[in-house]
Amino acid sequence: MKPIVPCLWFDTEGEEAAKLYTSIVPNSRITDVNAYGVSFELNGQPYFALNGGPQYRFSEAVSFQIFCETQEEVDRYWDALGEGGEPGPCGWLKDRFGLSWQIVPTRLTELLSDPDRERAERVAACMMQMGKLEIADLEAA
Secondary structure, X not given: OOOOOOEEEEOOXXXXXXXXXXXXXXXXXXXXXXXXXXXXXXOOEEEEEEEOOOOOOOOOOOEEEEEEOOXXXXXXXXXXXXXXXXXXXXXXXXXXXXXXXXXXEHHHHHHHOOOOHHHHHHHHHHHHOOOOOOHHHHHHO
């Protein structure tokens, strides 16, 4: 079976978006450019950026999660994808094209899975107060 390829609908900025995303995410590349859009890979996962016109816009109903091992990684993705976009709560942001991303420290998933339910709930409450997620603050909770 061939891979299942997410198709991202842009007005006219598909190639610009693909260039941005492939410049930020390691192991990424543009694989084809044609009259209708751009095929590209992010960390080896194929995508297609369709230049389909202004009829449709992105919403938070679909987002991409990037799991980060360090605060430096969180900061790098947050800054690069958020430039010209809109920060949101709990590690979410919209890039300048309106696509939603979740920049998630892997440490958060570990803390939320803590067998001490009270600690996990404190971490969740702390996360709910943040925009960009700060690992040290989550651990302190």
